[in-house]
Amino acid sequence: MNHNENAITLTYGTQILKMVQDLMEKTGALDALRRDDTVVIKPNLVASRKDWVGVDTDPRVVEALVKMLKDRGISRITVGDGAGMGNSATKAFSLCGYTEMAKRYGLELIDFEKDRFTKLEVPLAGPFRKLEIARTALECDFLISIPLMKAHFQTLMTCSLKNMKGIMSRSQKTSFHSRGLHKSIVQLATVISPDLILVDGIHGNLTSETGRDPVAIGMMMAGKRPVEIDSLVADILGYAPRDIKHIAYAEDAGLGTTNLEKISVQRLNRPAKEKRFAPPTHYTKRFECRIEAEGACCTCMGNLIFALERLNEQGLLSQDQHFMVGQKAGISSGISGTTIAVGQCAAKRIHADIQINDCPPTARTILRHVVADRRKPS
Secondary structure (H helix, E strand, O other): OOOOOOOEEEEEOOOHHHHHHHHHHHHOOOOOOOOOOOEEEEEOOOOOOOOOOOOOOOHHHHHHHHHHHHHOOOOOEEEEEOOOOOOOHHHHHHHHOHHHHHHHHOOEEEEHHHOOEEEEEOOOOOOOOEEEEEHHHHHOOEEEEEOEOEEEOOOEEEOHHHHHHHHEOHHHHHHHHHHOHHHHHHHHHHHOOOOEEEEEEEEEEOOOOOOOOEEEEEEEEEEOOHHHHHHHHHHHOOOOHHHOHHHHHHHHOOOOOOOHHHOOEEEOOOOOOOOOOOOOOOHHHHOOOEEEOOOOOHHHHHHHHHHHHHHHHOOOOOOOEEEEEOOOOOOOOOOOOEEEEEOHHHHHHOOOOEEEOOOOOOHHHHHHHHHHHHOOOO
8 A cells, every 4th residue: 555554445425336445545555456466355245135234335335446447457257245144145245246246347256155165264262273265365465354234143343354254164153152252253354354355334334243224424434453453343333352252362363453643544525424332232121021042043143133123123022031042042930920931052952942943043043033022911
């Protein structure tokens, strides 16, 4: 880059093409690329559904970057990701408009879960000794990560560090939740890191990573250092950076700093009104029921929260309900009331009053089981 390589550059607005062009031109982020380089763009396509705004990376951001790459004569461009549990990147490509984009620009699309994988030794102590990384991402000349800034039920927020989970196999991603998500994310960061991070903050979500209430943020940022970028995003979303466990672990591992005073930030313009957001109420405090979610994947937990919202609207939640979801959920001794095992992982481990043995269960399925139980004659 032409400027300080450790700096984070911000721009505000709604004109996506101009915002991406300004970031790339002012920082010189693409200047080192050669015409014959292979470039892989890794968006965040966690959900494969039509209402993707604020959940999946906006394809307009990716297209603006592709245009700039094409203008530089770079033709070997791949867009790839692996979706969340119960979703498919292949379907997301079609639903979010990436398939049509690929036809227009001659791009290759790859669902990383269908890629070949290479096992790499992890230099940082933690849950894993080796991690399976998609070869397409591993072997390219230039890797670009385009995460969203948004909330996450388990890690509070997700951005550049957690976005890299999508380059692993399905089984590897699932095991992150059972063996320690926060430290696993940091281990992954020691194995592979993108050459460029372009954060999509056009729309985000302040309640969960798969929520249906997108919020217009009107921001983008570019940089190379994921810990510093995520620390800045945490601040924007209303958190102290070290409140986010994987960011704190990453700093402790020497991967960057969370000290906002030491992070160099360059703003290309100013928003009409500076936006700062308050963190959402944690899911354990939003509902009357009790929730045990250790080791839960994002899809199961997201669908459970959707179901709890609907049950709450109908006045069907109470303190004597105990929802258990995830690979480590269990029934504490002395629990009374109704126990509900949500999802195959929990249902296999727990003999609950209500067994929802789907992988993953939809919000509608969870809702149906609980409503049926509440309507049973006493």
